Amino acid sequence: MQQRTRKSAPGAALLEEPPRVEGPSLSLLRIPAALPCEPSLHAAAMERGTRGRVLALELLRHEPAQVRRFDASQFGLLTAHVYPRGTWERLELCNDWHVWLFLFDDEVDELAEVGQRPAYLKAYVDACLEVWRGGALRAQATPLERFSWELRQRMSRLASELWMERFVRDVEDYLHRGALPAARHWTEGTVPDLESYIEQRALDSAVYTAEDLVEFAEPGQELPEELFRLPLVQRLRLLCTRVVALTNDLFSFEKEVLWHRNPNNFVHVLRVSRGLELREAISTAIDIINADTDAFIACEELLQASRLADPRLLGYVEGLKAWIRGNVHWSLVTGRYSSPTSPFPELRRQASP
Numbered sequence: 411m412q413q414r415t416r417k418s419a420p421g422a423a424l425l426e427e428p429p430r431v432e433g434p435s436l437s438l439l440r441i442p443a444a445l446p447c448e449p450s451l452h453a454a455a456m457e458r459g460t461r462g463r464v465l466a467l468e469l470l471r472h473e474p475a476q477v478r479r480f481d482a483s484q485f486g487l488l489t490a491h492v493y494p495r496g497t498w499e500r501l502e503l504c505n506d507w508h509v510w511l512f513l514f515d516d517e518v519d520e521l522a523e524v525g526q527r528p529a530y531l532k533a534y535v536d537a538c539l540e541v542w543r544g545g546a547l548r549a550q551a552t553p554l555e556r557f558s559w560e561l562r563q564r565m566s567r568l569a570s571e572l573w574m575e576r577f578v579r580d581v582e583d584y585l586h587r588g589a590l591p592a593a594r595h596w597t598e599g600t601v602p603d604l605e606s607y608i609e610q611r612a613l614d615s616a617v618y619t620a621e622d623l624v625e626f627a628e629p630g631q632e633l634p635e636e637l638f639r640l641p642l643v644q645r646l647r648l649l650c651t652r653v654v655a656l657t658n659d660l661f662s663f664e665k666e667v668l669w670h671r672n673p674n675n676f677v678h679v680l681r682v683s684r685g686l687e688l689r690e691a692i693s694t695a696i697d698i699i700n701a702d703t704d705a706f707i708a709c710e711e712l713l714q715a716s717r718l719a720d721p722r723l724l725g726y727v728e729g730l731k732a733w734i735r736g737n738v739h740w741s742l743v744t745g746r747y748s749s750p751t752s753p754f755p756e757l758r759r760q761a762s763p
Contacts, residue, residue: 450490456505457486469553482745491736496627588614615655624729649706650730
């Protein structure tokens with residue numbers, strides 16, 4: 411499909427000042443009902459372990475402000491909520507992967523010297539992918555490459571070859587079909603049309619890789635290929651991905667668009683493509699997300715009415731719902747998105763340093 415783009419309009423698109431309006435409440439987001447399940451108790455331990463590893467690899471710099479920002483993000487709490495039944499060793503890996511994603515995302519979205527240098531970024535991405543595909547580390551490997559190598563070695567000891575192939579394929583889609591096209595929009599100052607953006611966001615959010623970890627976090631939960639490929643399962647994956655990715659765009663709107671002038675955001679795309687004011691764009695975004703949530707619930711009901719009663723499949727769907735719920739819960743309490751000038755009342759507090 412030919413992707414249509416628009417140049418960012420200086421007034422409606424990229425604001426010079428933080429929003430001073432009272433946006434719609436995030437409580438308007440619908441969350442699917444789920445089986446009662448407390449978050450994992452390993453959140454704090456995961457946080458400490460991952461923090462030590464990224465500091466040792468110098469992926470996180472030994473600078474007080476950087477470390478405080480990392481700690482305020484509470485990545486371990488996210489992992490505890492989205493994989494509540496995961497075992498300790500596997501949860502450590504899940505949390506490490508989440509941090510890999512967030513640190514890479516920050517580099518690409520916030521640093522023009524990375525995100526706005528297409529040739530450099532492609533070489534950076536390709537070097538990491540070579541490691542994920544099983545290649546050896548280069549002599550001058552970057553911290554992200556070294557972290558990738560460690561993660562692959564540890565994951566391979568616990569996961570099947572089939573699962574690893576799926577996961578690496580989704581990592582490749584995230585980087586090549588998601589992150590690189592998004593970076594081009596930032597470099598060129600263009601905004602994709604709404605349909606193209608939603609397709610791009612499903613990939614550059616990396617949510618598919620997180621859904622793969624639903625199978626990995628708890629032993630014995632990998633889906634056989636015949637279940638994984640069921641059209642209903644693929645539809646549930648797509649809808650969960652859209653809900654989580656587009657919801658994240660609500661929380662990250664101020665950080666991405668207003669502060670870093672990055673056009674890759676659902677609210678921003680709605681403003682540009684439909685000529686909406688900020689409050690209207692946020693309300694429209696919430697309506698679209700809620701429609702996807704309703705469609706997810708309808709698919710789940712179809713699955714429950716079928717004879718596909720494999721406990722691994724039912725557990726997988728609960729894991730997808732945990733991601734929808736846990737993403738919202740964590741985004742509300744993390745210091746990553748809080749700000750005194752947030753358009754959302756729930757986030758309007760002192761930001762992390």
